[in-house]
Amino acid sequence: MTAIRSSRTAIAPLTVLAAACALAACTVGPDYRGAPAVAPEAASAATFVRTPAQGVAPERAPSEWWLAFDDPQLNALVAAAFAHNPDLRAAQARLRESRAQLQQQQAAEMPKVSASAAAPRMREPNLSAFSQQPASSGSGRGPLQFYTAGFDASWEIDLFGGTRRAVEAASDEADAVQADLADAQVSLAAEVAQAYIDLRDEQQRLAIAQRTAELQQQMLTLTEQRRAGGTAAEVDVERLTTQVETTRSTLAPLAAQVEMSLDQLAVLTGKAPGALDAELAAPRALPALPASVPVSDPATMLAQRPDIRAAERRLASSNAQIGEHVADFLPKLTLFGDLGFTAADPGHLLRKNNFSWVGVPYLQWNVFDFGRTLGAVHGAEAARDEAEARYEKAVLAALQDANGALSRYGYQREHLVTLQKVQDSAQRSATLMRQRYRAGASSLVDLLDTQRAEFLAQQDVVSGQAQLLKDFVSLQKSLGLGWRSAAS
DSSP states (O other): OHHHHHHHHHHHHHHHHHHHHHHHTOOOSOOOOOOOOOSHHHHTOSSOTTOOSSSEESSOOOSOGGGGGOOHHHHHHHHHHHHHOHHHHHHHHHHHHHHHHHHHHHHTTSOEEEEEEEOOEEOOOOGGGGSSSOOOTTOOOOOEEOEEEEEEEEEEEOSSSHHHHHHHHHHHHHHHHHHHHHHHHHHHHHHHHHHHHHHHHHHHHHHHHHHHHHHHHHHHHHHHHHHHTTSSOHHHHHHHHHHHHHHHTTHHHHHHHHHHHHHHHHHHTTOOTTTTHHHHOSOOOOOOOOSSEEOOOHHHHHHHOHHHHHHHHHHHHHHHHHHHHHGGGSOEEEEEEEEEEEESSGGGTTOGGGEEEEEEEEEEOOOOOTTHHHHHHHHHHHHHHHHHHHHHHHHHHHHHHHHHHHHHHHHHHHHHHHHHHHHHHHHHHHHHHHHHHHTTSSOHHHHHHHHHHHHHHHHHHHHHHHHHHHHHHHHHHHTTOSOOOOOO
16 A cells, blocks of 8 residues: 555656646637738739830849949949948847847746855754853854755746747847848938938039039130120120029038038948048049849849838737736646755765755645736737737838839939030030130020029039939849848
């Protein structure tokens, strides 16, 4: 009978542990089924709705799209921004933080083990003061000294998957933060390129204004000489003076814009304002636009845009958090254990007869919490619904962004062709009018009008070329291009 009872005593803990392991395979809460379909017809179409008829090719675009400009200075600026931009470094730090939080959640699935050692010294109280018997001499005992060392362990068995759901949520959030970093790279590359295009645009227009002012000053000097000779009127001098000063009035604002663009590029690359003046202050032509722009289909765009990936991963994370709270409705089982040695002599501490152990299974069930857990579950469900709505908004915004960028790029190409025709006509008209004016066949007023039109046409073409380049950059950004994989 004793043998049977001992056998049952030994089997019972094993049975409890086996049952706990079987229950640990259970994970409560809704399983993630993926993001909902948003605008399925538009997302699965072969092309975008606003794809222009010319200037684009149905191909997968390269991620480092700025290389298509074949501009070494722009390439160096983007590389410097990726290496030193403060906003990008902050995003990288957030990624490391999210991965550390995931590591903490993963560690929660494992046992906690701690080691301890102590050498307490104590003295027994003198109880003779509370006794009617007189204290006998020599009956007092000296201080007690003993030594102890051991290990304590605890392990919460994840019976219903609450910890696994927490790990799942932390993993999805880490993926979302990694997508945030990629999105920051996309925005940074576009911002650097647009600031560089602005700089070259402003430098070109400043150079045109300076050349125009010089030509007008030469004509003013010639007219002043003719007035002195009696062949030109005072009103002609005043008209030319007005035109010269009007052109010169555009120089200061353009020069200020050049300096602002230089400072913007410096800050984007992690440098102080003015640090890039020596490198970029010399005027250069605008980057050359590629003859054809590769544009992928909507499905590819949605798959490669980091902001959509971030929204989808946060949807998955919020879905896992529901199960994390549902698990609080159910019992929690924790195993406690202690292994130790205790002895009065440190030399005898590790003897077999000084060894002791304690094992305690602890079951806890918060039966009545007056709706706290239910409120947490409802809150998690609402957060999941919000994340789903944010994902739908991100997809729709991406489709709108890409179609809008394509539309602007297509129409700007047509607009630039018109501006170039206007410039060609203005240049021919100005050349003819200068010949007629020298021959005395036209008035100074007519000449001034044609020169003003020529100057404005030149400015408009440069601005139109810059705008087309910036529309190209916006198109690449809308396609989700420009990010690099984060280092593990």
